[in-house]
Amino acid sequence: MTIDSPQTETRLLQRTLDRLAEEEAAALERLFHFLAIPSISTDPAYHDSCVAAAEWCADSLREIGFDARVEPTLGKPMVVAHWRAKEEGDKRRRVLFYGHYDVQPADPLDEWDHPPFSPRLVEDARHGAMIVARGASDDKGQVMTFIEAARAWLAEHGSLPVDVSVLMEGEEESGSPSLAPFLAAHADELAADFALVCDTGQWDEATPAITAFLRGLAFSEITITGPSRDLHSGLYGGPARNPLHALATILAALHDKDGRVAIPGFYDGIRQPPASEIAAWRKLGFDAAAFLGGVGLSTPAGETGFGILEQLWARPTAEVNGIHGGYGGPGTKTVIPSRATAKLSFRLVPGQDPDKIIEAWHRFVEQHLPPDAGATYAGEGGSPAVGFDPSAPAFRAASRALEAEWGKPPVMIGCGASIPIVESFRSQLGMDVLLIGFALDDDRIHAPNEKYNLKSFTKGARSWARILAGLGAMR
């Protein structure tokens, strides 16, 4: 298929969207079949169900015209599928779509209104019809928005606007141990211009989003040593160095009075998102009181002068995740322990190198160590932040497509946490990633009564139909 003109493009897309409308009931039936398979990857009792879910995905992709197969791994199998245009063009784009067919465990079972693997439509006053089942939103419903869009394009026109490979894993909810070796072994086969991932959310019910900024991570475990053995605080307290004091002093010095990280060089070279994006975030009407109130807080901590969204999406942090040292049992034990340990993690933004941050942290510790206190480190590592360029052609094309469907442009949002697949695709396959999903904050993923709004499902499929068209039309 060659797309000749904007007019032709529009006509082809409209027929695809019409086809999606006609197929809605059938699409929902297909999704329900998928949701009925209890593909819980973390529980060995469900291994056969995971294999069945992989086979179901491969069958579905084969049925709509993909060359699909199930590839065994040491864990759960991968689904790999390709659709390639017969006439190859130089300018023809290739994308890799990623999703996962495994789901979280369903317990506590007694908190579900219906059995978690007996999907059903539930009418809701606020959301309208909702698809309720384990995996409805994370990630089976989201995956099927893309596959239904591809089905409609192929059914209507016999072709897709871009070449598409599909990779579906079955271990996303259990640490993805097979993913990195699989990507390494199949790098050539999976190579594409960029990746599409449907495992994220919208800004809100009416506002689509592309997740374009992801903080990186550096982590370190520090052990402060002092006396060669635990001491009695009566017989040694005063003249003997207490590692707990030294550790507290170092950790208290991590931030200045304005909440900035006080490690020299920490902010060197950081790159912030474009000012236009930050300005857009400020207009989102983010409800800081609700965000904090939902976890029992009321006052923003962290760096003064930055809004909460800006802090979460575009500012680095130094966070202590655990401190353990000395006596922790019931009652009193007047001990000066010989050592004390803390675990820290640093959320990073573009421009920060995890290795250099760890080095700066070590230098900072050295500067704050009192006499007779030593520092050793363990379990260190990290990955850099990701900040995609929202003005890059693929982002602009996807943005226009989402605006056409939702009536407003998508927000280029950030995510305070890493998304491992993004890091894997970037580091192993050298690909940028378009993170577009239709989940909502109240979808109850990982919780009882997980749901996906029917509107998320239908408009999600329409969104992908439009995005595929837009990516195909990129010049």
Next chain:
Amino acid sequence: MTIDSPQTETRLLQRTLDRLAEEEAAALERLFHFLAIPSISTDPAYHDSCVAAAEWCADSLREIGFDARVEPTLGKPMVVAHWRAKEEGDKRRRVLFYGHYDVQPADPLDEWDHPPFSPRLVEDARHGAMIVARGASDDKGQVMTFIEAARAWLAEHGSLPVDVSVLMEGEEESGSPSLAPFLAAHADELAADFALVCDTGQWDEATPAITAFLRGLAFSEITITGPSRDLHSGLYGGPARNPLHALATILAALHDKDGRVAIPGFYDGIRQPPASEIAAWRKLGFDAAAFLGGVGLSTPAGETGFGILEQLWARPTAEVNGIHGGYGGPGTKTVIPSRATAKLSFRLVPGQDPDKIIEAWHRFVEQHLPPDAGATYAGEGGSPAVGFDPSAPAFRAASRALEAEWGKPPVMIGCGASIPIVESFRSQLGMDVLLIGFALDDDRIHAPNEKYNLKSFTKGARSWARILAGLGAMR
């Protein structure tokens, strides 16, 4: 017996000391019988041995003229014995001697050169003859220095210079659970002018000591609360208050740059030992490098401007004994925990009230709590410090007696830790306590091959003979 003149006193004492010399072999044989009883109080398998040790003590006291009995408790029995002069005089002093007949477990057994309950004399190049057995120094050997002194007085003269009650417990090595109720039930019977306790050490082999300064203790467990649940540091890190940071900040603020406790009011009203005692400590030739080096340290921590002995014996401290919060398992978990806990203890000196110190600590915390952080407390309590007046008559009398025996006056030393029996005698019976013992730092108490120098035993008994004379002669 009425002591008429210094000359008579000297003659009576000399005959008592001569008697001790004559009895040395027999005294050692008696001690060996005592040491052969495996009276391990913490191990129920040795309950009968504890009872046997109590009976042995009561028999010994009866044999030398005391009215002695074994009193059952819910745990190990108490030995209570009295000797009263027939002619009662208004000015006649009464003292209560305390010791314990129980011992620590002997394991690891294979590190003993000889079986722990087969006492023997071992010749040592440095120490000369040493009595080696579990309990040789702690506390059977020490107890018998007093009983042998009393035996010699009674054998030689039929009387003691002061009225004496003896209390021996069998739970000192297992927390003394029966002591407080027993003292409460027998307060009248045990009332005396002051108590004598033989369970401490000398300054060194040649220098006797009276332990006159004991730090008190206040303790508190603090829990800092923050979010209502554990948070993901990616999704909340930055704007969410981290209780670990708040806790570290509070604990880091506990001390100023000079090592002083920064809690307002902490030092209010403290009383230091007499300047003459502190001057005496400075002349003791304390080996700071060996003290610190023995536990892997090299630089005195704590308050600048105070020597180590002064810090340990006469300066208060604030010490963190444990911090526990957040993730402590293997690897990384990027959590912002909802709470974090620390255990603290404050060593106190005379003039400090444990309750007021705890109140000042709470006020200090309130001043350092950031928004959205709360503090709750648990397990609080304490006991005041003890600082005896070295110029009080009993201390002066004991001091002269020790000087006569050792050729140099005793050091009025401190102890950085509390000694529970001192607190019990003061709070329950209203008595001051003369803590005089002949143990040495290298006696290996609580360890394999525990020993008590034969010289400690013989000169200890002579010391008590002199002290009894001195106390009897007090005007």
